[in-house]
Amino acid sequence: MIMQGSRMNPVKKSKYRYRTQMIITEKDHFSATNSHTPITTVLDEFYKMGPGPSSSHTMGPMRITYDFYQRISRLPAEQLARATALKVHLFGSLSATGKGHGTDRAALAGLLGKSPADCPSEFLDGITLHPDQNYQLNIGPARFELSLKDIIFDSVTGNFHHSNTMTARLLAGDEILYELEYYSVGGGFIEWKGYNPPEKGKPRYRICHARDLKKFLIDDKIPLAKLLLEQEMSVSGKSEKEIMEFLDQVTEVMIRGVDNGLKTETMLPGPIHLCSKAATINRNLHKTKKANPGRAITQIASYAFAMAEENARGHIVVTAPTAGSAGIIPAVVKALRDIKISQQKIREGFLAAAAIGYLCKHNATLSGAEGGCQAEIGVGSSMAAAMIAQAVGEGPRVVSNAAESALEHHLGLTCDPVAGYVQVPCIERCAFGAVKAWTAYCIASEEIPEEHKVDLDTTIQAMALTAKEMNSKYKETSEGGLAASLVLC
Ligand code: SF4
Structure with missing residues (x-):
């Protein structure tokens, strides 16, 4: 209510114009100072396995x-x-x-x-x-x-x-x-006294932005998954077999997490006294006889709840891109398996998802403490949208458009975990992130791809600018948003 009122306030209106000027100034600054070093992140730095919730x-x-x-x-x-x-x-x-x-x-x-x-x-x-x-x-x-x-x-x-x-x-x-x-x-990264980062190979493709990736796809007439695999091999020094084995392990950890979550009904740890709901939703969905037009949506939401609740229990999850957003991609992987998408296609989906995550990490942020929840759930949803599009065999334009849409519609999302626990709103946000990812894919696969107005680089840049402008209260401090308004009894 306060926000609605202030939007109508003429004083705030003039402040808004001032902020617009600020944005333009920062945008120029951002373009001028953004790193042009190529991306060298590799899969096992990105999809990290270990216990949640942090x-x-x-x-x-x-x-x-x-x-x-x-x-x-x-x-x-x-x-x-x-x-x-x-x-x-x-x-x-x-x-x-x-x-x-x-x-x-x-x-x-x-x-x-x-x-x-x-x-x-x-x-x-x-x-x-x-x-x-x-x-x-x-x-x-x-x-x-x-x-x-x-x-x-x-x-x-x-x-x-x-x-x-x-x-x-x-x-x-x-x-x-x-x-x-x-x-x-x-982010699950560890270092030690005297640590030296591991040497990496020279990337085969010099990619800083989505537009670079697009150029290589056109110039080299190479499928997206093949390009991403070659890039991974050149930077990590790993063989195709090693990379595929790693992605299979990630898949299994995610599926195991969702399956565990669907079987487990507990009060989650911490002061919120939050009851898990994945198992309830899934059970009720399958026992009801009545027609449910939202069946697929409910199913994928229950998968995301399952994995996100496992994270809250401190069980093993995969960062994708973070622990807080760890419910989104497993939900999509499980749903892709439900519709009999092959493991090879799921591996290709993981490569496409990682590429989106790398671009966001390189040009914006993956941290709720730096960029609010748009950087965690937003990026996770964007990665998931790319994964679905890639795994079902869409071309790179649809993959990129789906990723763009999913990210665009998380812009500005704040990080406000209640009592500092990765539960409210994080668990439900994973469900919405997964559903939005699927929605983004559905739209991208049916629209005319060339008419998609906003490109991925623009939206990533918008996320970076929004992150810079976001009030620090909304960056994982638990001092704003739901964390401030929800009263725990
Ligand atoms: S609200 Fe904050 S802690 Fe929770 S998922 Fe979003 S970014 Fe992570």
Whole structure:
């Protein structure tokens, strides 16, 4: 109501004109300063598997402790024979908010050698249900008894290299046998003291924007999926077989997550006391005899709920592009499987979706803290629209138009997670993101592609500009929007 009133306010109108001028100025600035370095993001940096609900506070820490587990597994037997304990210290933001996120259970699971990609949900839940349980870990001659007590919430303030710092130690009594300082740098990415980014190959195609991609498709007369695969191989150095195996693993993790979510009915963790609803919606959909014109929409929404609720439970998800938006692409993958789209076509869909995500990451942002929810749910929906169009065999123009439409109709979406939990509005937003993706594909596949007015680069640029202009209250602070207006009882 306040917003409607202010739109009619003449004072605000003049402010609006001023803001329009600002936008033009920033647009010029944006065009002049935007990086023209080619995109070199690769699939396994983008689709990361690990426990939700937070890529920085659960996925990153589990990847860190699993990395430490792998490192100490390679130590000489004589060194391991002396070891008596393993300890992980959480600092900064990980210590301040890690309890609520479940950072300690994710870190313990990784330390116990559970792979972030396929740690069973039951194992993670077991740690929460039995917080005092000891777990036996054998590495070579070393024998450890580990529990949540070995994950220590250490100093919140201090002169840390990064706000999400962790230290992992292998000890013999008080003596440190091996130690490494790690950083969970966001998006599930991890680094450590002395980290050097992996060397990448030279991209076969120099792509900064969607228009570059379009030019190569026309000039080289090459199908989109083939171009994207060649690009991935050139940058990552991986073979086609390795890339396809990775995409198959991503598919399986997503499908498993949706299936788990459809079977599970629980109150989700945290202060909101939110009841999950994927299982209810799916069950009611299948038991009703009456005609339901929205059947397909309800089905895909239930899939998105299922995966997003799994994220809220701290179970294994795939960032696509983030943990908060992790329900969208799995819903689409499951729906594509329902209509018997082959795994090869789904792999091609993943390549197209990643290309859209890369363009958004390169020219705007994927972070709710930087750009609001348009950067997470909006990009996820755009990626999903491209995936559907590619997987069902549409040409690149339709793929691009579908992606553009889905992103366009999320522009300006704010990030306002209630109580700081990735639940309200995030879970339902995944459902709407998936449905909008399918709508965008439907429109793009039936319109005359050449008459689609807005191109993808323009919309990505609009997202970047909107992100810059967005009030910081709406960037993952939980100080605005629903987070401010919803009163929790
Ligand atoms: S509201 Fe914020 S935390 Fe939730 S999905 Fe959107 S960007 Fe992520």
